[in-house]
Amino acid sequence: MDEELPKEFDLVVVGTGFTESAVAAAASRIGKTVLHVDPNDFYGSCWASFNLENFQSFLSNNIKTETNDIAYTKQIWYIPAEETDTVTETETSSTNEDDWTQTKVLKSSRKFNIDLTPKLLFSAGKLVDLLVSSNICRYAEFRAIDRISTLYGGELLNVPCSRTDVFNTKDLSIVEKRLLMKLLTSCMNFDDKSEEFAKYQDKTFLEYLKANKLTEKIIHCVMNSIAMCNERTTLNEGVEKMKSYLQSLGRYGNSPFLFPMYGCGEIPQCFCRLCAVFGGTYCLKRKVNVVSTKEDAITLQVDGHILDAKHLVVSSGSLPVGVFPSNCLAEGQQRCGNLARGVFISSTPIGNEDQNSGGGGVNVIRLIDSLDTTRGAILLQLSHYSGTCPKGLYLIHITAEAVSNDPEADLEPFAKQIFNPDLQGAPKLLFAAYFLTKRCKVCQQNQTDSTKLVPRLLSTCGPFFEIDYDSSIQNAKNMFEKIYPNESFLPRAPDPEEIIIGDEDPVALAEHTLAEDLKAQMHELEDSMESMDVGESDGQVGVDT
Missing domain, CATH: 3.50.50.60 (FAD/NAD(P)-binding domain)
Structure with missing residues (x-):
């Protein structure tokens, strides 16, 4: 220092x-x-x-001190180290049909950007507004996520994001499309004093959906992929979550979410x-x-x-x-941490080719624990278009609230839904890592x-x-x-061209710079003329400067 x-x-x-x-x-x-x-x-x-290499080293080394934020880590390879190597029977799965080896994956280590804490940004959310209002957005770039999916009846369904998606989707019937559009319109015009909502103020959001005679499939899509809530969520909270989703649609594309390039x-x-x-x-x-x-x-x-x-x-x-x-x-205040985290590398994306148009991009799925429907997990699938993994490989993050000190056990109810061989389009797993983000002191x-x-x-x-x-x-x-109770939190920062040094007038400064440039050019011309060999014998005269 x-x-x-x-x-x-x-x-x-x-x-x-x-x-x-x-x-x-x-x-x-x-x-x-x-x-x-x-x-x-x-x-x-x-x-x-x-x-990838630094991620593995971080998990291996970071658990040695009690002051760190990460604990209880585990790493598993499902492929051999070299082409001639074999894995044990307990590690063998259908994923070994690929020609991937640990050495081959690690050769592309620097093309990975593996997040310890992956998140999305609502296009009209607080962070996007803060990045724009403070002018910090100039330091990063983002891409809209490609699709929002859900598991329903053992199948992977794409959840429509916009009015166009609702009417184009093949996963909903005509009646279901109309019911969904009616619900979305009602939530956008939500008023808890209106007759439609007033009688449900002491009810849950799920009870409100059922009272509107929505089909089980629509309720599933709304609860898990739009409002992203559970059966205990109140009506007001559920509608506010819906509005956050709907208000972000169309701001930066068809999707309500953004993901930062490179993680x-x-x-x-x-x-x-x-x-x-x-x-x-x-x-x-x-x-x-x-x-x-x-x-x-x-x-x-x-x-x-x-x-x-x-x-x-x-x-x-x-x-x-x-x-x-x-x-x-x-x-009673909300507490941070105690997050069970899983990081997975696969050689195929989740779902079929139609569900991964454009290479997969960034996809999000909310998963529900079948034994405890109040527990949910967020899954993000990232392709090389996100700048987080090499072409031909996919990075999958699963995050849930921890209920024990074993993140692998906490994530098992969610991971087995995605990596289930019986699921059509189940990804072929190459690597898995588990760790726990600890609660702060x-x-x-x-x-x-x-x-x-x-x-x-x-x-x-x-x-x-x-x-x-x-x-x-x-x-x-x-x-x-x-x-700093009397100060503004992150006011807008000026662009470089807006910065004026001292009390100088930017117009006068530009004129001064131009004059200095012209003067310098005249001096160069004078020097070149003086170096020339000029005489009177050829009728030339010297230049009077």
Whole structure:
């Protein structure tokens, strides 16, 4: 670390995950001095993306310390290491019909971008609005997802996204299409005081759907692929989820969802770039220890360097041992983490060729535990068009709330539905990895001795179980507003051409630059004329300059 590093900062942020990076960017944007450090040698923390080899190394090495956000990992290859190798009977499956080997897959390691925390963005959601309003969107690119699917009656169905899809789909009858369109229209015009909805205010969303005499297939599609809710979801909550879906249709294409090219690990880095543009200082592979607390600052030790910070924001996995943040959650608040994660590589996509037009792109499926219908999982299938895997291979993510310390067991009810050989178009599995995203320390504790709390120290939450980033954005805003209650959270950043240095008039500056260029050209012309051998014998005269 540079010896000239300032001894005081307005804000020190530890961890480069989504929430921490958003707080750092917001503080830097309003002119605060920010030091952003990470004990890891990569950006993103538990929101990062890795190539395949680094992903395997991360899972193998990251579980050795209790302070990390990832735990209980397992990796399985379903193909031989080399062409001459064989696998044991327990590892053998129909996937071995391919000519893929571990060596062949690993040769394309750098073409993988494997997310620890994969998510989608509603096209009209909070993150898209924030990226646009803050002008951070210039640092990333996105693609609309290609299709939304659901498993119904042992078959994979494409769920229509728009009015055109509804009338073109072959999976619904004419009567079902009309019923679905009527429901979508009603939800878009939702008013809880209207006669249609008022009598269902104490009912669940499922009860409302059944009362409208919708078919079982439509109810399944609405609950699992549009509202993405369960049988306990209230009417108001279910309709709001429907509206979020419907309001995002047509904004950036036919789909309501966007996916960041090259993986979700790009999103935290976008906020880091903005922070750096406005003066934030970045240091990776740096640990932070709290030395002492004062009335107006916290004294920190950063790899031997002592400095003061007016405020300290730390990711839960980076909290120093024995240090408790001052933002303990009250009982009953939504808690982050404890997510069971599965990452799979297959040589074929889910479904048949018609269901993967354009190479598969990005597809999403919501799965339901048949034994506990209140439990759901989000599945994302990514092809090489998403920039996350090589051509000819598919990356499949499954995420669910954990109910134990065994992520493989927690995901089994969902994985067996997709990787079931009896399913038409079941993908051929080459590799699987399981891990657990742990709950943050703030969410773990219900009550903490107030004498242990460190003032001016706030801890961010980890990823929440949600398809978008809404809860994490709110977490970042809460952190920022506690520190800077009278400031705007991430106002628009100017484009480079809009930046004026000092009080200079950009028009006058352009004219000045042009004059300087002309002057320089005249000097070059004079020098070239003086170097010429001119005399009076040939009738030429010198040039009077």
